[in-house]
Amino acid sequence: MKNIILRTATAYLIPLLLLFSVFLLLRGHYHPGGGFVGGLVASIAFVLHGFAFKMQNTLRLMKFHPSKFIPVGLSVSIISSILPMFFKKPVMTGLWLNKPLPILGNVGTSLFFDIGVYLVVIGVTLNILFTISDSGQQ
Amino acid sequence: MTDILFIILCTIGSLVTLVAAVGILRMPDFYMRLSVTVKASTIGSGLLLLCAAMYFNVPDVTNRAMAIVLFLILTAPVAGHMIGRAAYMGKAKLWKDSKLDELEGMYDEDHHLRSGQSKKELQENDEKKADIQP
Amino acid sequence: MTNQLFTNIMLTLIWVMLSGNTSIPNFGFGFALGFVILYLTVRGVDNRRYFYRVPRLVRFVLRYIYEMLKANLQVTRTILMRKMDVAPAIIKYPLEAKTDFEITMLSNIISLTPGTLVMDISDDKKVMYIHTLYYKDKDSFIKYIRLNLEIKLLEVIR
Amino acid sequence: MTLYYLLYFFALPVNCIAMILVFIRIYKGPTVFDRIVALDLLITMGIGTIAIYSIITKQPLFLDVAMILALIGFLSTVAFSYYLEKRKDND
Amino acid sequence: MILTIFSGLILALFCVPFGRQINKKLSNFLFLIPLSGFIYFLLQLPLILAGQTKTVRYEWVPTFGINLDFYLDGLSLLFSLLITGIGTLIFLYAAAYLKGKQYLSRFYGYLGLFMTAMLGLVSSNNIILLFVFWELTSISSFFLIGFDNENEEAQKSALTALTITGGGGLLLLGGVILMSNIAETYSIKAMVFSAEELKNHSWYGFILLSIFAGAFTKSAQFPFHFWLPNAMKAPTPVSAYLHSATMVKAGIYLLARFTPILGNTSLWNYSLMFVGGITMLYAAFHSLFRVDMKGILAYSTISALGILVFLLGIGTKDAYIAASVFILVHALYKATLFLVTGTVDYATGTRDIRALAGLRKVLLPVAIAGIIAALSSAGVPLFYGFIGKDLIYEATTHSFSLDSTFLTVAAILTNIFIGYSGLLVGIKPFTGKLSEEHSTVRLPGWKLWLPPFILAFCCIIFGCFPGRTSGLMSYVASAIAGKHFNLDLKLWHGVNTVFLLSMITLTGTAFIYFSRRVTNRELIILSTFNKLAPAYLVKKVTDGLLAFAKKFTNTMHNGYLRNYTMTIVLFMVGILSFKLLNGTPLTIDWYHLSPVSFYEVTVAILMLGAIFLSAITKSRLTALVALSVVGYAICILYVMYGAPDLAMTQFAIDTLTVVLFVLVLFKLPPFLNFTNTKIKLRDGLISSAFGGIIGWIALTVLNESVNKEVSPYYAENVYKLAKGKNVVNVILVDFRGFDTMFEIIVLAMASIGVYSLLKVKVKKSERE
Amino acid sequence: MELLLVIMIAILYASGIFMLLRRSMVRLLMGIILIGNGANLLIFLLGGITPGKPPVIAETKSVFTEAYADPVPQALILTAIVISFGIQSFAIVLLRQVYRLLESDDLDDLNTPLEEDI
Amino acid sequence: MIQHLIILPVLVHLITGTVNLFFWGKPQPQRVMSLLGTFTAMLIAFALFNQVRSEGVMVMHAANWKAPFGISFVADTFSSSMVLFTSFAGFAVSLFSAAGISAVRAQYAFYPIFHFLLMGLNGAFLTGDLFNLYVWFEVIIMASFVLITLGGSKAQMEGGVKYVSLNLLASVIFLTAIAIVYGLTGTLNLADLAITLPNIKNQGLINITALLFFIGFGIKSAVFPLYFWLPSSYHTPPSAVAAIFAGLLTKVGVYAMLRMFTLLFHPDDFMTAIILIISLGTMLTGALGAIIKTDLKRMFSYLIICHIGYMVGGLALFTQAALGGAVFYLFHDMMIKTNLFLIAGVIKKIRGTTNMPKLGGLYHSYPKFALLVAIVIFSLAGTPPLSGFWPKIYLFQAGFANTSWASNYYVIGLIFSSLITLYVLAKMWKDVFWKKQPDTQIHVPDHFQPLSFMKKLSLILPIVFLASITLYIGLDAERVLTVANDIAKEMLNPKPYIKAVLGHL
Ligand code: NA
């Protein structure tokens, strides 16, 4: 399917969606949003790209297979949740930097946990969709 | 002053939305429904969002409301175009009183769209050529 | 290069707009974020041109809003009338616009105008098929689009 | 206060009625294209409704939902169109 | 003592790693193991004769009160001596009989296991321990019967034997547990003190039923007897050991052991007399029509077991004495006859009584043993069998329970037939003219004739000097009766009723033996009555059960998912509505409910309309659109009730689901409408009922006032301690972060699952 | 309003079950989705509903100053939604594979002879 | 340090699974990692078990929020012993998979999912939070969905659809019950609920909720008449997968049932009667099904169902003996059922089929393997003094002690189904081992013989390992019995549990 309008629109929508997804991710602790919705929006950006430019091109754009996000995201989440164990605190206990950072506000393990969730969601969604469309081509 | 503007925006927005709804119910064929409604409602929702932006009057919220309007304007026509095209390929019928359909026969099997002559015309041309050459 | 910079700045602004935080570091962060995203996405996509001249833009926007209101009223009347005064048709419209961006923008504003809808664009990007509710004759329709929308738009973005 | 009344007793009901009318189109069809368009319209109307609702409740947070609706709502229409273009016969 | 009991088990374990050596050389020396056991038990004899008992106790499962609690009294000792004594001979005999066979090591393993089981069984004082050994005998017998494993008949017989004895065993377990529950002890010795309580308990009938079930199946009483003739598929030494001398007597042992605890009630006595009587007559009669030596012996064994049960049923002192003596009598001559049969079979290759004659010329020692055993079984004076028979008549004539004449006649008849079958097996093959084909038969090695010879010798020794056994026998009978009495066995009582009865029996036996031509013609005639035989009935029942099982299983699990779902839903609807209608009244507290606003109604209309549309539409895509509307309506609902996070997620996921569906729907066939309106109506009713129940429950729950503790705590601490303002998100990443941690694992797995569904294809050749 | 929600939930459950009882696999999937939504709404309803008050502390404050919706059910539902998303996507693909192998959307065709060698 | 130990059984599998994901497509490192992981898990489980035995109930509050507010992990004797037995089964299956799982499966999804499954099981055992339990259940079913369809054969797909649909139905019912509980109490912590629920005025409602939980877990643990997914699917996946399913999946349903009905609810008369009837039905269904099935795996599937009935009935009788018996049986069953399917896997390797009419002659060709199997099947048949025997004593005792009419049926069912089990297993022994191999199968190559020694070892060792545990359970029944009794006491008196979690009563 060659569709100029969709392609052009997609080209400017994707950065927007990605931006928006990061926005949702980072503000989750204070406002509606968070890693999960953020991840969904980010993956929707790539899905859109897939619809417009064919999934193979999207894969090429991403350079590596989105399934790689899954273990990375999981690791981020796991590490941020077991990190407190090394400080003699139970798993998942929030560890916070003493001072709030600019923009991000308070930075703690739960932020990284959410980032892990974000990555996993992207990986999962895209992996599912790309696998399906890939096997559909055969 | 703001209040009046507010009321106007809000009323118009709601009414436009309603008109769009009536439109989608009343219009006789798919393309007309599509052509009437998507933008009408975009305008309606846009106005209501404008209303919200003004009401809250906090930069944060206002920006967000305006961003939504922007998103709507960016996405609605694309969606309309997509579904319209799919419907045409999917042989959704035009209204019986339609005046002209220049798109007819312009798609080939692989859904490529020609700019020049339609398939029918091409065929006729071929036949003509065949006539000329003995 | 210019285009990318421009896009980047735009993304930065949107970021600032979204987050509602106008502090300097937030600008920096937004810029960096935009840069990263652009770096990730811009590959392989055609060059695009953004807003060219602000005044033309303003003029165009005003003009467009006017056209839209007009069209809206007409459509509203149609919808609410007992017997609709419609004469739908799909018309082939030869394009002046050349680049994908131009074509897309044009098609979007046509589609956003009530009563008209872009059905499709030919593969060679030479013509656009437009569905209209109020068909009188082909030439006047093409002229209307050309004068009121396409030329004005191209002025802005070229 | 008048604004509240206007919104609550005029804008919101009108939007609701509009949504129901659109739903009638979804229900009636007749083609699946009509339904998809109507769904798209329904989502767009939802954005307006949420805007009103957020004013009524004085909760700007709801606009975030509207933002999501606006950004990704059209994706399902795109997906439907994609499907309808690709499929060979009727579903 | 423990070592003695478990020596067999040790042997069995030893057989696993050293199987090869046993196959070759060691088998000749294995008899030393039971022999040492025998000597050990012989050494205990003075102790018992002195009126003492021996107890050994080790902790095993003290929580249960189940310990290795062994106890040796007269009864146990008699059995132990039989087990080890005959065991020694069998081990010796088998070493020669099975020489060169495959899996000899396993055979010895099973045999050792069996010996342990038997010894344990007869010497346990703990009732559960007794059961443990009881089951072990069944298992080891299973392996021994099926030793010739590629013979289909052997497999089947082993299975039948195991199933029947196993079934009896399970019932026995029930009874045993019940007994111990009532008596509040596992010790058999201690249970005697609760005897009255047990007998008067309302479960007494059930206890008896289950004990009998165990005993009767094990001891092959009518109508469970049929497994025993089938079990003759086992190698002959096994038959001799298990199916005549020891295992089948386990049931007798059990009854004898429990007599002081449960016995001497009319229920006990009459049922035992009845079952024993029928068994002894039925089996004795049946033994007439067999031509296979082992077949004859099998039925006469059943008959003898019947006599024992019968005697225990009579329940007088005389009967107990008779039973005690008859146990030994029967073990001696029956084991001899089996071993003789085995040797004859080994030497000639046949067991058909019609084909065998005059073998005394070639198998003299065997013939001697056979003849002695036969005479003993016929109850000829000077043989131990005579003593046994005497005592039986003593018991029947002096019984006070039933018409003693009736009992006596039954006993006489049985004894005649048993005697006849003994003569048939022990004498017939050796007298008369040696047939041509058997003229070249050579006497096999000493291991194959010495053991029966020794046993036969015992028959004479004990027969001539019965007084030598009276000491032990008195303690056996005392153990059965539960009170001590003395006893003096004498060869000659003078001419009295009992003597006359013995003579009548002898005459009868002789008459049949000399007048009847051996044939199985009658058996063929009899087989028309097979439809009434227990074996046939059991087969019928089994077939019926199988057919029922097939029908039931395939009806329930019929392959149709919707039927499964339907069953589950119906079950839920039934059980929940029953409970709702009984005890959960529905009261709606209208004041508590918030008012309905029009926008909520709108959402409801959207949702319900969309649900309806999705249910009735014939287009898959329309259903998908409708589904999106449902999701969208829920999203709006979430917004209205202050759940923006939820609304966002719901909508994003709905959109992605649509995308997924769309990518998948491509290849699907048309959306068919398979079911008719009637079925739809039915399903509609059932599902509405289910929905209604859920609604009802929800309304009832809404009525309850809740004192929430958790969410206020979150609200209070969300900013202070968790540094966030969006409580929902903070719950997700902090308060209840664990849920989220593993919810993303679910997602990851889903994604891996999709990948593996679509990409991982295992070729047929690579399966497993 | 609770009453209306109860009705919606009841109908979501009922229609979910109804769809589960159909022979078409696509409907089966839709049934699963519907009934899942019903369960989520049930949590939402029984957790107690509060219109228009999201459990988010206002920008300028550090504690709640007015009533707010119970956040716990929301968090639970969020988790449940995410989980069902994963499971649904798997189920959708499973449906596709089944169709690929059996060339049928009919659940009644999922019956290879009982004793076939696996 | 103490706190960390509780969560380690979960974390070790979480980490192993995740690390395996990094080795996507490379079977060898995954195998090694998996073995390492399951072995470590076993050590951890031992440590946890010992610690719980010596120190009593242990609690860890995740994220350091005190009891009803965060998610608490609780290790009492019951949960820690479940973790222990799971770790045995996990180790055995991991070892078995090294040769028992085809390369394609091992390359991709098998190992990560396998570890996530074990993680889910451990989590379900250890969690002290109702909703968290739901999450664990979802982890478990998602993992099982993947494993049961992994390989993509037609039979797997067919079984998979049924498995997935019915299990999802169960999840929904579970979730519904959770909704009601939260609606009634506003809390999700099990210990907190144990205090709160009895104070609810409308006890009828509590009973309804209990029923819903029972149905939800009943589907998961495959009781009559909710069992259909099990015989539809368990015979389809590779044996290693079926083994872990058979040993652990239905058992986690039983575990949850036991936990719920001792901590939160107490079966009333109606419930007792219902459960007893269900348990009778379950035993009969399983027994009748097992009789007629000629395929080993299908037969074992029905045996699983049959024996679930024992445990469920134990719950209904609700005395110390009954609960102790049920728990003991649970342990025994976990080991045996895992082993049965591993055995089926080896048989399949040897003969290329698990269809009994086509099998035979294994007694001749693999005598030591035959002996090994004999131990397992006679343990399962409840032959004394092997492991299946002891719990039966308790169950009988409890059945007799209970005076309700339904308990009589339970006892009868127990006897009947034990007999059928014995028959079925003896028949299997006869068909698979004693019988001559039918001529039709002679040409099927033996895939076991040509394997390298290491591979053979990896197939046989787990069976030996599990069989020795079974033997240990049977012969040193005292140990296990003490544990089972303590668990039963814990169940009947949840106060220490509650106190440990909440810090007060
Ligand atoms: Na969030």
Ligand code: NA
């Ligand atoms: Na989340």
